[in-house]
Amino acid sequence: MNDMTNKWIGQRTIRPDGADKVTGRAQYSADFAMPGMIHAKMLRSPHAHARIRGIDTSKAEALPGVKAVVTAKDVVDFPLDKSVMLGIQDMRWMCRNVMAREKALFHGHPVAAVAAINEEVAAAACALIEVDYEVLPHVIEIEDAIKPDAPILHEWNKFEGKPSNIAGTMVLKTGDVEKGFAEADVVIERTFTSRPVHQGYIEPHACTVSYAADGRVTIWSSSQGQFMVRAMTSLLTGVPQSNIRAIPAEIGGGFGAKTIVYLEPIAVLLSKKSGRPVKMVMTRDEVQRATGPAPGSLSTVKIGARKDGTIVAAQGTFYLQAGALPGSPLRGPVGCSFAAYAIPNVLSVGYDVVSNRSKVAAYRAPGAPLGAFATECVLDEIAEKLGLDPLEMRLKNSAKAGDKAIYGPVFGEVTFKETVESILHHPHYKAPLDKNPSPGVKRGRGVASGFWYNAGGESSVQVNITEDGNVVVTTGHPDVGGSRASIANVVAELLGIDHSRVSVLIGDTMTIGFSNLTGGSRVTFASAMVATASTEKVIGQLKERAGKIWGIDAEAIKWEDGMALPAGDNAGKFPPLSLKELAAKANEMGGPIGTQVQLNTTGADPGFATHCVDVEVDVDLGIVRVLRYTAAQDVGRALHPGYVEGQIQGGVVQGIGWALSEEYLYDKNGRVDNASFLDYRMPVCSDVPMIDPVVIEIPNPKHPQGVRGVGEAPIVPPLAAIANAVHDALGKRFYALPMSPPRVSERLEQP
């Protein structure tokens, strides 16, 4: 099932969503419309931090054309004293994120919503809503938020007995770090800062919602999980899940940030009040101010090693920005930073810090790049100090099968070494680099590695044979990274039929069984597993039908090249029966052919990646450009290599933006000053070279095709790899991101 003789698995088949996307026919979330539909806008807080003493919506409601107004009192309240979790999301925070309740906690925080005959009237009505704010001092940065006299966002939140902006901690520990550091020949401790970065998806959040007269709700929206949309909307509106049909639209990027809702519950409430279908579409400005981002970080990492490069102890302290409400991804840096290494003594601690900025959302390997930035830079410094090749040092310290991971489980396979060796022996790493190509220009090379947990989880699939003998596969996961194309390859392979005869689509919450979010590098792993199980059941049915027709036992039948055949001479001699022939006889031989399989999938082994990058620095202007980038990763099995490469390239490019140019800029009033793609500087195509992915395929023994997750690991190493390369070029270490031109320039002027 996983070798070079595969006909479809491992092929770059035409993507099922390609034609619609390039011809503009794909239906994204803002493309839906209904008769009688009205339009809604949010009124957002003009203050970074303010108590809401009262909201008077009467003038807005009186404006002609206004059909409904919603405030926090319409949203289901989850009292502060009792946690209600949906996955990793606490509904106490979600209900306050979608609509400010006691306080407006960041500039752009929704405080009310209006639905009207058009967006202009809705916006005019928003302007008529009178909110009585008591403006409070605000705090934006981690360093300020953890000061003893910082403005406190949530008075009820206590840390060490006092009101605090530290809303949570996470500690992982093994061995005794003090003892470990005492045994080290070299100990390096550094502090790193990074800024929040937005996921930067092109498609703004949008939804169209219909609350019908019978209380049944239909939601068209793009998300990374229609079942998440259903569950969160149900919790926040009180509509039972069985009454909500969440239909997934094509998604124009999510990268983790579309694993929570912003608009859907509010649109449901507006639709219920108005009796009309309601459409809500965010502007880019709203997306940048009020959704995402990934957290900023303040990290201190201390690593001790012996002269031969053996790491004996590591300690990490990671403060992450949660945004306005608790819930930063602490398990990213705390669990991933040291996971690839066999270190006897580790103490890894995370702090969840709230401040007056939008609540963070998941972003590709949530939190892990921040930890790797610190850890992989300190490792580079240790290797430099000990005169070791940084890759050899990583090889020496690689975790092994059977080691207990710091985050709990015992590793099965560990394929970290293979990624390091792949870079070590890559022509890129061996290529000479002219470090001084011309006056005022310096070049350097850096490496770094990364780890991500990967995941399995709930997945449902249906495989149905059409009357004309073709195949329709329905999965429950929005396709953000090529899952449809990958599943089509798997099903065509298993059935032994031409790829063009398999259609894969994504069901809605009423047509397919529960399927967890697309995220955590889990969907191709999980859905290929259930699609395999389901297709194998279908093949079993097909053999039974052939057995009935031939009057022999199904066990005596084999399935090959899309046909049922007698398994051997003893079974008798019958001409093969093709899928088409069996489908044509389906009804007389027992009814329709098809199955549904639902599993909580397990066996997702972790992902490892090692990257190598060459940079060039324009010394006078402080501009860092990436010249060459090679990214090695063990993907288990590339069901569709084009998508696998795309995932790796995409992760790297997002990492380049994180390292070099992306950051939120706040003004003194706590307002985002660069809420646009012009001034929030994500890399454009001309900023990056073609990223060279090295796809290593060591099959995961716990998966039918050998798949490991792909999407997260590639964003973990770039921040450190680039910082290490800049150090190689300039001889100076950068401990703060982004390494933007003004910062590089300033650092170069320092001694």
Added chain:
Amino acid sequence: MTDIRYLAPSTLDEAVRAFAAASGAARILAGGTDLLVQMRAGIAKPGTIIDIKKIPELTAIEDLGGGAYRIGAAVSGAVLAEHPTFRKAWPGVLEAVNLIGSKQVQGRASPGGNLCNGSPAGDSVPAMVAAGAVVTIQGPNGRRDLPVEKVPAGPGRTTLAPGEIVVAFTLPQRPKGSGDAYLRMIPRTEMDIAVVGMGVNLTMEGGVVKAARVGLGAVAPTVLLVEDAAKALIGTKLDDAALEAAAAACRAACKPINDKRGTIAYRIKVAGVLLKRTAAIAARRAGGN
């Protein structure tokens, strides 16, 4: 919904009359690459839009001979780039005009719009200043000419009187041995706004600078003509000392702000760096002419 009147007059007189009659409620539409963005963002809410692209004089490019050109204010960057001789005559002006926006925007964006938008970071303006362009303006009281650097009055503002429309840019004749160049600093390679923009126009004779003009953008409320930098270059062979003196003059001329696009210290430093780099390119081009 607010109604907007759209007018597309075919003569300048009609346009001026309509513009004056609207008494401040109208906006001129050339390429629209700033105006339409501002309207969508709710920053501009004109009652009338006067599209000047139907007026032949506004979209004409005339080769006046001897290196002199007259460029209609609404000529798009893409059209200017396709002109058979302009590229060789004024490469610095052309590269600056062609940096306004992306490839798609270039099909629309014009030097007249770039100037009238009043942004200190407009790419074409420092190059036009360095080139010594003269702007022809027509208004209710007739026609007048103005050096291009006299048009901007501050961010988003110009010295144009009510009802006045920019008609054309005239680039002067210049002797053999002349060359111009424009460089800007942007953090990205594309799709960005100048942190500093630098236009340099040189006339060389026997390796010595005979004439020089320096236009500097994005470091003050308006694009600057840096005469001290030009003086530091004239009469020199662009040796290191002369370039450093000119760079120092550029740094001294800067009155930047700290904003999301750059810090004061960084902008001042970059102004000096770009002077040297831009002058080197202009000198190379002058030598090639």
